[in-house]
Amino acid sequence: MIIDMQSSEVPRLNMSSWEIGESRYLPGMEIKKLGKEKFVVYIGPQHPGSGHMRIIIKVDGDVIVEADPDLGYVHRTMEKLSEGRAYIKIIPLVERMAILDACNATLPYVEAVEKLLGLEAPERAKYLRVALCEINRIASHLYGFGIFGVFLGHSTMYMWGFGDREILVELAEKLTGARLTHTYPIFGGVRRDAPQNFTDNLRKAIRYLRKRLEDYRRMFLDNPVIRKRLEGVGIVSKRAATDLGLVGPNLRASGVEYDVRAVEPYEAYDEFDFEIPVFEEGDSLARAWVRVEEIKQSLRILEQVADKLDKTKGQQIMHDRFWAKVPPLYKKVFEAEGRVKLMPLFAILRVPKGRAFARTEAGRGEITYYIESDGKDKPYRVRIVSPSYRNAIMFKYAIPGHRVADLPAIYGSFDYFPPEADR
Amino acid sequence: MAYISIWTLTRDVISTVFWGIVKLIFWPPIYQFVIIPGLVAALVVVISIIWFERKAAARVQMRYGPLEVSPKLAGYLQLFADLIRYSFQEIIIPRTADIIPFITSPFFALLLSLLPLAVIPVSPVKWTWPLTLSAMRYSVLIAAALTTLSPIFIVAMGWASNNRFSTIGSMRESFLITAYELSAIIGIFSVVATVHSFDFTNIVNFQGGGKWLGLINPIALLAAFIATLISTSAFPFEISDAENEIVAGPFTEYSGLMYGVNMGTAYIKRWAMSVLIVLAFLGGWRPYIPPPNAGYIAGYLVPSLIVSAKAVVVMALMSFLRAVYGRYRIDQALHISWKYVFALAIAGFGLGILEGYLL
């Protein structure tokens, strides 16, 4: 049998043979058959309502009958590039897929390599990782709210979201030395110790953010105009969410109880007392509310982390394998600046042969890494599946049946971040 | 032989020319259409209001807004900079556009949105009325009719641009026209029912002594206010040029000066509607009452300034909503305007009739 790679037998798009969830259509919507006079509208990539992607929609009047997401406008071939680079160089590389959620994006990679190396970070390093992860999660949700505000024409929400995000960015900057691209977790630990007044500042920020969440509710979530736009829009049932394999807040807004922090607690997440909010409605409003509740829980985690950080002050933040035999200059620098100097062996780190799979809960949902090592200083294969990529399928199935004006509302509620999806 | 001093002659000529110019300026059609509350006032107000809109939103949003252009004036010159930039930028006319409507529509829309200002009285003094006495008796009717003209050209703009987003935008605009016009006109006409007159002068005179019709009949005021928001695509009804959905709606393809004109048109329309609302509901030039045979200043300039000041406040209120609201969806806006605003307008009209019977 000869296979022609570009054969014409590639099946074409055929909506009618599709079934999602329990019914053929998403609840409350009926997909009309496209008439002769179809009107194709290209939303993006230079379009305010699309970000850096394109959605090709076919409209019948004002109702979208078909949506075809066209991804890849920020596809930077991270998987291929990582096959040619040393392990440590991949950390900043994969970080770029979600720089607003940097720690969460790199952590599973670091974990996977740590699994292969057979080492685990020291206690304080774990707390620092959790601290940065939660800071990033809140910052990422606030970013999402900001963009959501823009999509609904609510410029104040954008400004408030970005303004309050600056507090978290400032915290992260004080901790890691960079605003967004922290490159913080590293094999065996983290790169910097917390500065002197970090926990005090953290507590102040938590108090302020708690107060602001109430403002958000009054201004944005309970605002009748916004509610009207979100309520009952883009409903995804529990079954559909499972079938489509959604992740993160979008999944939990549809009533599925899944969060990697609870299912397979990584780092120090099993030591903290927190809840994971789950909403039943599955519409855009529920997706927005899930994030608000998650911010509240993240603040709760951060409070506990602050206590733990105070308790473990002065402890080692690097695994013994990379820290026991370092020259005295390294320890002097660590004591003076809290900066972990790296052994030159990091540049040519060889990882034992094997395969590892790691998953963590990033701001937008579960992020998974599959790493295969053949014993050399470069990985044989790195497979990254990011939350936005798994959520991208929603555009195809959740948008048809809605009006053109609902597209930004649904897009915003997914909190979709194209660089993360395209990798 | 009579000796004519060269100085006297010069003085006479100068005074003739001066008074001629003054007369021309205060000639009602010119004054109202071009100066106050027409083009010049409208431009000044629009520039100030856009500045206010940006600064007010910025205040709520924890920042400063336009500033560096003139830090001492808190960035007031920002709009002039934008205007200059617009005016000298390249004007692109897409090859696929329908050229004649594409070019002419923005200017027609601008002129027609100014027209209602040319038929309303801004002073009770008879010589200042821009229409004949008999026509003046129906000034509410004429002004209301003229407000409905400019949207047609916005629809034409979208059609002529031959762009998908423009087409969707103009479709939305045409949906909205039908939705708001009735409510706006019925809302304003409820005062007619109360006062038993189509004459703005009578309506304003009726509102003497703080007896503003907006206070007597707040329902109709609310209906007219919301209808104005819809008609001028102000938040939360910024739908026909919703940026995040359909780029700039009917104006997507316009560049340079022509977009500047378009941007001005929506605000000028809001200005005209605000002036109408002020006359109908907020007491017009009251509490000031000019003497019956007052001159240019006391009889024309002062009352027109009072009307303008009140209208600016109304506009500022409308602009502030940007900081609080997002935008509705088109079907929700239609739903609101037909189900609630229209009902409000009818209720206001009923209340107006009742009050007209009682008062």
Added chain:
Amino acid sequence: MDDSDGNKKVYVGNLDESAERARELLIKGLKLDKIIDWGTTFSLWPIDLTTSCCGCEFAATWGPRFDAERYGALPWLSPRQTNLIVIEGTITRKMACALRVSWEQMPHPKFAIAMGTCALDGGLFYNSYNIVRPWKIIPVDVYVPGCPPRPEALARAIVELQRIVKKGEASKTILRGMARSKPTPKLKEDPCSWWWG
């Protein structure tokens, strides 16, 4: 009046010269060039072409803490009304088409800022098969290093661009018909070839 070929000619003066004189009068008398440059300086509206992850810092620059709207720069949505492109990071092969099309849709005079290492020399993705260098697509006035650059760095780029414009970069194209100091690069291949056919 007949000229040597016997054609009838109406003498109306040298039109080119008159136009030239009128232009000089406008420039010298009204200082029109200064006015245009002033207006353009404080009205650099970047187009909302979010190309990559530097968009986070782009958005933060217009956020409350750094508030680039103070400079009169307002991110705008339709390319027809803008005059600045901020290339926010990586340009992939697919996005290169959108970048070029957006650039061509913008009216003159227009400017560009390349933001982030990805927009300068590929940054972390320097050897990727799916990215292009944006300065091969459109002319870039200011380069901002960093990955991503701090919002201050982008604000600095805007301030520097304002200084460039104030020196006459806008008026010379409008009034004198001169080319911009950074010429538009000639495309070696059509970035949109995959899209057209």
Added chain:
Amino acid sequence: MMPAKFVHKKTPKIGVLSSIGKNASALVLGLKYFFEPNRFTLMYPREYIVLDKRYRGFIVLIKNKCIGCESCARVCPTGAMKMVKFEVPNPKNPEKKKIVKYPTINHQRCVYCGFCVDICPTEALYHVPVHDVVYFNLADMIQYVESFQKEPVSPTAAEGAVPVKYIFDPERGLVKVRIKEGEKQ
């Protein structure tokens, strides 16, 4: 061990009447912030943030400390840091030339991850907390050994702008504070 719990919640419902109240609530909140704005904008060209010492800004070489071990070039994820070989006369054997290597940096590529600074065994590289330098030519951005040793100057500071810092406040979030002369960061 206290694993996280899943808690089911519902979005709050509001009726037609309470929506009037919610409208008013949003408007009142807007007016509150209009009259008492909580602004913390940095007036950038006239003010600049004095960055933390730990900030990972531009990288500078201390040539005397450099031993030419190539670690920085090997760990650089972008190939911004590269070694340049120089031939210098060998004091012991004047006929054979000695080859010394120094790092050079390409700011077109550098992502300021700080791996090179952290991996340098002799602390020959360090970060300068400056990050608002822009360039007009791509060629200016490659720094060879000579220019790599110079600390970049923040153009804003050079223009005489006011240094500020941000402190955390539980009521107002971030608060801009002016740094007085002589005050330590």
Added chain:
Amino acid sequence: MSSNDQLKNFSEKLKENLGDLISKVEIHKGFILIETHIDKVRETAKKLKEIGFDHVKSVTVVDRMKDGVFEVGYHVSSYLNKDLAKYVVELVTTVPRDKPLVPSLTDIWLSAEFQEREAYEGFGIIFKDHPDLRPILLAPPVAELKPMRKDFVVKEEGIYRELPKKENVSSKVSEKKG
């Protein structure tokens, strides 16, 4: 984190349930690998879905150029069944590199749709009966290169840089050294 014993027990259970559909079960770091023949992929997948694995986390294709095969793997797990959610199972099958034809599992796991498209554009694997097999991330001309295959090599730069000819730095350096 599930301990090793748990993983072993679970893999035993899987073996029991799937019977002779699978040829190999391996425990790796963080997931259980089950290998099956290409003809039995659909059957195994259906069985796995019946057990409760309701979504695909990742469609992982590995190019084993030395063996001349592609390893097509589906990392599956469960959302609705909390016991299964702890485990990630990779269903692996191999196809020859010169004839990469795999039955599509999109109709069993809808969540695999986009990832199968990605595998198609990156490796050129054709998923039979996939409803919409087009490149997803790359422009068609780039996708034709099949860039994810191992024989498409992306070059890394070296660690040395040449000095520009104008700048005669070496002399200065030597002066200062001396």
